[in-house]
Amino acid sequence: MKRKMKLGRRFTLHISFFTKFFTQIILCISITLLLISLSPSVLADPLPVYQYWADENYPPFEFKDPTGEAAGFSVDIVRAIGEETGFEINVTPHPWTEVKDALTDHTIDLSGTMAYDLNRTDRFVFSVPITTLNWYLYVPDNSSINSLNQLIGKRIILAKGDIWEEKLKGENFPAEITIVSDYRDQLKQLSTGGFDAAIINKPVASYLMEDEGIKNIKPSGQAISRLNLCIAAHISDPALINQINEGILIITRNGKYDEISKKWFAPAEREIESKMYRQIFFYVLLPILAIIGVIILWNRSLQKIVTTRTADLRMELSARESVENALRKSKQLYKSLFMEVPVALYRLDAEGNFLDFNPALQHLLACHDREMLLQMKLWDFIEDSTAGWHPDDSLPDSDYSHELRIQTYAGQIIWALNSYKPVKNNDGIIRYYNGSLKNITIRKRVEEDLLRKNEELQTAYEEILSSEEELRSNYKELAVSQQALEVSENRYSL
Template identity: 30%
Template sequence: MRGFCGRRVAGRWSWLLAVVLLVAPALSAGASPLERSKQPIVVGGDHYHPPYEFIDENGEPAGYNVELTRAIAEVMGIDVRIELGEWSEMRKKLANGDIDVLQGMSYSEERAKTFDFSPPHAIVNQSIFARRGDPAVDVDGLRGKTVIVQRGDIMEDYLKEHHVGAHLVPVDTHADALRMLASGKGDYALVANLPALYLTRQLGLSNIVPVARPFSLWYGYAVRKGNSDLLAQFSEGLAILKNTGRYQEIYDKWLGPLEDAGQFPWKRVGLIGAAVSGALLLILGTIVIWNRTLRREVESRSQALREQQQQLIQADKMASLGILVSGVAHEINNPSSLLLLNLPALRDIYADCLEVLDAHYHEHGDFTVGGLDYSRMRDEIPLMLDEMLEGSQRIKRIVGDLKDFSRQGSAELRETLDLNAVVHTAIRLVENSIRKATDHFDTRYEADLPSVTGNTQRIEQVVINLVLNACQALESTQQGIRIRTFRQVDDAGHVWVCLEVADQGCGMDPDVVGRVTDPFFTTKRDQGGTGLGLSVSAGIVLEHQGTLTFDSTPGGGTTARVSLPAADRHAGAAVAPPAPR
C-alpha cells in the first residue's frame, strides 16, 4: 500500500527508496553546518502513548522515545527540552514552528510533503482491535463500520486519504479509543499494537482483542520540511547509539518485554501443576495414615508416576517447540533473506554511483548525503552496509541454532577433524569478545592429537559457546581464561580427545552447575541470555558420543571439559592418562 513500510515495501521497494534518498541530495549544493544555539531544542511528543512516550506518576516525561532522545542529546552535546501533550496539538506545533522536533512520528509519503524524517528508530505495527467474539476484518472490511482512531494519528490520515469508507470517530489518545471500544461504542479501533497491548493490561480491558495487523510503519524523528541541519544531528546521534549498542539496550528495556508478550504462560501452568501435586500429596498422606503397611509402595508408585508425567510434559514441550521453531524460522528467514539478497545489490549500486558523486564533489565542493557531509559519509556508507549484511547473516545463524536445537541428530558426522584446528578457528571468530573480556588469555595445544570423527561446524559451535560463556563469567579484564587440548585414556584403554575452557570468573553454585545444560535455563536473562547455548552444545557433544562436564565453585571460576572419542579409540596398554597441566 502506498506510503507505508509494510512487509513487501520493507523488501525491494524500501531499498530503492534508500538509494533515492542517498543520491538525490547530490544534485544540490551542500548546506552549511548548523550553528549551535544557546536556546534548548524543543522536542515534542504524545503525553499518553506508552511505552513510547508518556507522563509518569511524578509528572515527568518517560518512555522509550524520551530515553532515546536524552541519550542522543548526551552523545551529540546538545541541550533539549522535552514537551509532551495531546498528539494532534503537538503535530500542529511542529507544523507551526512552536516546537523543533517530534521524537516519534510514523512515516508516509503524504507526511513527507510537510515534514522531513530521520532513519527509523523503530517499526510500529498497527492493529485492528475488536470486542471479543466479534468477526475479524481487514482494512477493506472496515467500509461502513464505525472505527475509532486517535486524532491526527497516521491511521486517521490513511483512512481519509484512501477513502476506505469507514465512519471515523477521532479521540485524543489510544487509551480513549480502547476504553470506548470496550464500553460497546464503535465497531473497531485502529491503533498501534504495542501501546494497545500495554494499555489493555494497565486498564484491565479484557474484552477486546487484536483481530488483524495490516500495517508496519517506519517510526522516527520528524522536523519541519527543510530543517535538514537539525535532523542531521538526531540522525547522527541515532547512528552513534546503534553502533555503540546503547540503542539496543534502550529498545530492549522498553519494547522487548511487550514484544515477548503472548508466549505460553508456563509459569502459571507450573503453579497449577504444583497445586495439583500438593493435593495429590495430601491424599497420599491420608492414605499413609489409614494404612501404614502400604506407605512405601504408594510412595514409590507415586514418585514414578510424577517422573513419568514430567517426562511426558517435557517431551510434549519439546515437540511443540520444534513446531514453533520451524514456523518462527520461516517467518524470520523471509525478511532476512531479502536483506541478504538486497544489501549486496545496494552496495554495488552505491559503488557505481561513486564516480558521479566524486566528480560532483571535486567540481562543486562538499555536499550533504542524507543530512551528513559527503566527505565524511563517502567511506562510511560501505561500512554501514557491510555491518547490516553481517547483522543479517548473524540473524540467519541464530535461526540456524534454533533449528539445530529442535532437530538435534540430523547432521552428518563423518568428517575427520583436528580438534586443535577447530579450536583455533573458533577462537579467531570470537577474538573481539575475548579482547573485550580479558587481558589474560592463554591457549595450550597438545601436539599430535588423535583425530576425531564428527562434524567440524558442530564442534566449532560448541567451542564458541564455551568461550563466550567464559567471557561473560569474568567480572574484570584482570581475570583470565585458559584453553587447552589434550588426550586422555580411560581404564579400558580407550583414547579420548579433550578440550578444557577454564575461567577465573564468578563461578556457580552446585545447583546451578547441575542445570546449565537444561533448555532455556540461564543466569544471564537480564543481559539477553536465552539459555540455549549450552543446551545445544550438550546435544552436539552427545551426538558425537562424547561428554560435556562442568567443575565450578562460587567465586572460584568454572572449568568446562569436552571429551570426544578418538577416531582410533584403542590406545594400547602402554599409554597412561596425562598428568594435569
C-alpha cells in the first residue's frame, strides 16, 4: 500500500514538472511569434511631422470649422497623401497672409491651397495641380461690367495676399484698388455697394455668399483667368514636393481623391441642384400648374359654348354645302351654256392671246384644233387693211363693239361684230377681256348691195334732174319761138 502511494506521488511530481516545462516553452514561442508578427513600422523610426498652415477663410478648400480646427478639401488631400507616403501633418488654421509669409520665411513646411503663378516660383515650389479654378469678376446685380478692360478707372476690392492682388499691383493696373483682410470681407463690402467689382474664384465665392446670405452680387461675363491650385513648399524643399506628387498619384489611382472630392463638392452640387429644382418648381412648374388649372376651368366654361357653336357650325356647314352644290350646278350650267351656246365666246389676256373659247368660236374662225388656237392671238385673224383692234389699259370699264374684217384659218374673208369688255384689277391694269364674235357677213353684203343700189339711184336721179333742166330750157326756147310766130302772124294779118 505504501509502495503504491510513493509511486503515485512520483507520477504526480513528473506530471507537474512537464506541465510547467511545456507552459514555459509555449510562452516563449508565443512571445517569439508576437515579435515576428509586429509591423516593421512599429519597429521603424517615427514618421516625420510637417507643419501645415491652412487658410482659415477659404471654403471649401481650407477653413476653420466650428471647433477651431482646420478642415476642407485640401486638408483631407494632404492627410491622405501623408498616410500613403509616410508622414504626418500638424495642421492649424491661420489668415492667408500669415500662411504665405510663414511659408516664405520657411517657418512652416506646407500650404495646401496656393494658386500657381510664374512670379511665385522664386519663393515656392509647387506640386502638380490638385484642382483647377476659374476666377471671375463679381459685380452688383445692376452692373453691366463684364470684362477686365471695363474696370479701368473703377473701384476694385481684393483679398489681401490673393493672386490677383499680386497681378494687378505688378501690372500697375489703372484702377482704384482696395485691399481687405480676406475673401469674406471682400464679398461683404462689395454687396454694400461701395465698389464696382471684386475678383475671386467661383467655388469660394459661392460658399461664402451662401454662408453670409449675400444675394445682390453676381459673377459677370466669362472667366478672366483659369489657374491651377497646388500644394506649395519652400523653394528649398523640392524633395518634399516630389513626395507630395508621388502621393497625389497614389490617391488618384486608389480612389481616395475621388472620395474626398465627393465629400466636399457633392453636397454643394446637391444643394445647388435642390435650389435649382425649387426655383423650377416655384417659377416654372407652379405657374404652369396654375395656368393648367385656369385652362381646365376655362375649358369647362367653353364646353357649353363649343357645344352650341358646334350645332351652329353644323347648320352653317349644311347651308354652305347647299350653297356650294348650287354654285357647282351653276358653274356646270355656265360651262354648259358657254360650250353649247351658238354665239362665239372668248376670253383673251392683256396681249390678246386666247385663254378660253367655245366651239362656236372655233367654227367661226374655221380652226378645229383647240391647242393650236390657244397658241394664237385674236388679231392674227384681223386683216391689216381694216381698222385694227388693239385695246389698252386706258379703256374705261364699259362695253365696246367693233366691226372686224376677218380672214378665217381656212382663208375665207368674213365680217364679224366684236363685242367685248375689259376686266381690270385694283390697280387699273387689264387682267383679261371677255367678248363675243357675231358673223355679220350677210348683213355686210346686203348693206354693200343697198349702198350700190343707192348709188345707182342717185346717179339716175341726177340724170333725171339734168334732163329736166334740158327740157325746161327747150320749153323756154319753144315759148319764145311761139311768141315770135304769133307776132309775125299779127303783122301779116294787118
